[in-house]
Structures are given as structure tokens and as C-alpha cells.
Amino acid sequence: MEYLWQGLIKALKLIVSLDREVFGIVLLSLRVSVTAIVLSALVGMPLGVLVGLRRFPGKRLFVTIVNTLMALPTVVVGLLVYTMLSHRGPLGVLGLLFTPAAMITAQSILVLPLVVGLTIVGITGVDPTVRKTAVSLGANELQAALAVVMEARYVLLAAIIAAFGRAIAEVGAAMMVGGNIKGSTRVITTAIALETGKGEFELAFALGIVLLSVAALINTALYKLQAGVR
Amino acid sequence: MSTPKLRARELQKFYNGRKILDIKDLAIEKGELCLIVGPNGAGKTTLLMLLSFLDLPDRGEVYYDGINPNGSKSALLSVRRRLTLVMQRPVIFKTTVFKNVAYGLRVRHLRRGLIREKVTRSLSLVGLSGYEDRNALNLSQGEAQRVALARAIAVEPEVLMLDEPTANLDPANIRTIEDLVRLINRELGTTVVIVTHDMLQVRRLGGHVIFLSKGTIIREEWLPQITPQTPSDLWPDEAIEGEMLNLTTFRGKLGTDYPPDVVERRRGTALKPGPENRPANGAPVFPTL
Structure with a gap:
């Protein structure tokens, strides 16, 4: 037990002293995951809104596929992106493998089904009379759709929170396509995995604490935002 | 016609x-x-x-x-x-009363100042002045119905x-809404x-x-479109309710079904019989009892 306590104390010292390595890793983690969330939200939310509002043949099949992909294993995404970006792969010429861009790509793909799926849930959960009310008050099609989105905004924010949690906490894809290169593609989760493997718990602990704090901080901020849009 | x-x-x-x-x-x-x-x-x-x-x-x-x-x-x-419709169970948007009432004006891209003015007037018409910043989700059923009504009349529909x-x-609440209906119909001509x-x-x-x-x-x-004067006008007892189920027919066209000097009630005002107040032949009439 002794080494656990020592590890924890050293970890806190690393955080308090604003250790350069720790904060480099944390900042990269945030950069990668936040970019991935923004990208998947830009694509996934409009798609989810469209699917949620429209009726079309094959809609149920589409929703089933999206729901299945919500549980996509991170290593499968890692494998997929790796094969696409490896120098023998179709996108190999871009030279993106083992760069933050590759990690962003992988995480975007990973959370996209989550964003689309939860957006559909949010939109279809809105009382259908909201749209009719908007139309009867003179809204055009786009304005009426926006009214529905506004009514679903809590669920949409929850989708962002869930997607961010999945992105920042995943390790498989980041390890596979990022390569865990120190100072370049090493993020919180891959660093923890590496340090634990080496038996050097203090850095792992420090990063674990930071990871939890970052998650708590961002969720609090988003919930505050949610309360603000009421 | x-x-x-x-x-x-x-x-x-x-x-x-x-x-x-x-x-x-x-x-x-x-x-x-x-x-x-x-x-x-x-x-x-x-x-x-x-x-x-x-x-x-x-x-x-x-x-x-x-x-x-x-x-x-x-x-x-x-x-x-x-035109605008207030549904039986009106949806109140999950936002403030102000934004609810302003909705129809916003989608018409009206100026901010004008929107504020019209929202204030509509809320005052339904007796909810000062409710602007309230969360619309915390309203009673009667208040919600009045907010829906204010939202509808704010756009000044035909x-x-x-x-x-x-x-x-x-x-x-029924009385408030019925009074408002009369007002909108008679004063604004809606x-x-x-x-x-x-x-x-x-x-x-x-x-x-x-x-x-x-x-x-x-x-x-x-x-006839009556203007209630006494409480019994508004709340007839059960005897009148029984009578009501046996409605008498007053349909007709002026000049054919009714003599031209019939007292006509339009928008609540009893017009004095006379050539200057006579509606055109064929106009629907609401003769007094």
C-alpha cells in the first residue's frame, strides 16, 4: 500500500507544480477530443435533426444501424483508421498516421454515431405539436425545424457531454493511430497506459486525477450552459 | 356579395x-x-x-x-x-413567457423594439402584464392558455x-378568454x-x-352576440342550459328572411334601424331576440 500513497503524493506534486510534461499531455488531449467533438457535432447534429424530422423509407434500419454503432469498439475504429491512413492504405499519401490529425479523425468517427443517435432521440422526443404550433404562428419550414431543435436542446447538450466523455476517455484508437509518441501524440489515456505498464504510477495517477477533473469541469460547465438556455 | x-x-x-x-x-x-x-x-x-x-x-x-x-x-x-390557430392543448415553448409571445413576430423578422411593444400589449390584453421574464414551464394551466392566446394575437392575425x-x-379564466374573444372580434374586427x-x-x-x-x-x-351584463348572463342556471339544448333558429338573410328594419347587431353594437345603418341585402344578420 505504501507505494500507492507515495505515487498519489508525487502525483499531486506534479499537478501543483504545473509539470510541463503533464500539462503538455493534458492540453493535447483536450485539443484532440474537443476538435473531434466539434467535427462530429457539425456533421452529426444536422444529420440527426434531418433523420428525426423526416419520414423516409429505411429510416428504422438507419436508426438501428446508428444505435449499433454507438457501441462501436474503439479498437475497431483504430483498426479502420489505421488501415486507411497507413502508407499502403488509400489515404496513405496524406502522411497523417501517428499525428494528432489521425487521432482526431478516429475520435470523430467513434463519437459520430453517438451524436447522431442521441440527436435523433432528442428530436423524435419533442411533442409533434411544437412544429405545428410554430407553423401556425407563421414559421417557414426551416424556422419550424429550429423550434423543434430548441425544444430538444437539453438532450442535444447531453449528447455533446456523452460524446466528449467517450472521446476523452478512449485509449484504443488513440494508441493505434496516434502511436503514443512523447511530445507529439501522447494523450492522457495513452500516457496512463504506458506509465502503468512501466510501473511508474506517479505520472499515471497525476494524469488520472487530471482526466477526472477535466471531465468534471467540462460537464459542470455544460450543465451550467444548459441551465442558462432555459 | x-x-x-x-x-x-x-x-x-x-x-x-x-x-x-x-x-x-x-x-x-x-x-x-x-x-x-x-x-x-x-x-x-x-x-x-x-x-x-x-x-x-x-x-x-x-x-x-x-x-x-x-x-x-x-x-x-x-x-x-x-391566420393563426391556438390548439386545444397549446404547446408552450420551454423558454420565457416573453420569447413565447414573441415567437410569431420573430419569424416575421420584426424590429426588436416593435416586438417588445407588441408582446407587452398582447400580455396586457390577456391580463398577464409583468409575466415577461417568467419561465413559461412554471405557469398554471389557465396562464398557459392565456400565454398561447397572447402569442396568437401578437401577430395580429386576420x-x-x-x-x-x-x-x-x-x-x-373562461370569462377572461371569452371577454378577450369578444374584444378581438368586435374592436379589432378579427x-x-x-x-x-x-x-x-x-x-x-x-x-x-x-x-x-x-x-x-x-x-x-x-x-345574437350578446354582451353579458349580469352574472346570470354569463352563468345561466341549469334551467337555461336545458333550454339551450333546444336552440331556436335565427338564420336568415336580410331583405329576404327578415324585414329590412330588423335591429341588427354587428360587432356587439345594436344599430338603430334606418336606411343609413342598413346592411346590403343578402348580408347575414344577427337579429336581437
């Missing part, structure tokens, strides 16, 4: 292969207070959805000022911006349609179409009454 504000011809609507609405010919004149009454399942709400262009008929046409906008997106939007506006409300199953409300409001049963119009009457 001028073009009716709303006209439905050979209107049919089916649900699961069953005909639920079959209207041969229905005309609602400009400035009219029109009440659509009938038992549950008579097709009242279905008819209202078609008249407000929120639903498409399976057969037949609905004309607004002589134009059938169904089929043209731009014509439809333009007509929809001239036709205001209300689906069971007073169902499940207490007497005080055509008002109300769906109700309450015969006492029909008596209290009066006007062009359309009786609907099993999807068809079984009777049309023009009842």
Missing part, C-alpha cells in the same frame, strides 16, 4: 379508409365570430386543421379570400401568416382560430373561429354557429 374570408367546398378527409369529414359548402365571412360545435369525434378539430391550412384535405378545396393556397409553398406561407380554448379551465362542445359558451358568445355531427354540418345558425 363579397368573397368569404374562408370557404370550404366538397371537403373530405379520410382516416384509415373511413370518411371522418364531409363538408359540402361552408363560408365564414370577414369579421364573423364563428363557433363550430358538436360532440366529441364530430370532426371539429379535423375541420379546424383544414381551415387553418395545417393539414391537407383528401378531397375538395379550402379558399382563403377566394384563393386556394394548398399546393403552393409560398402561397401557403403567406396565408399561414395571416383570422384567429381557437380549438376548445376554455376546456378544463376555471370560470374566472374573424374568430372557435371550436367548442360547450353549448353555454355558444349562448354566451353567439354568432355564426355551425353544428357538426359525424363529420357533416347538420345545422347552421346565426345567434
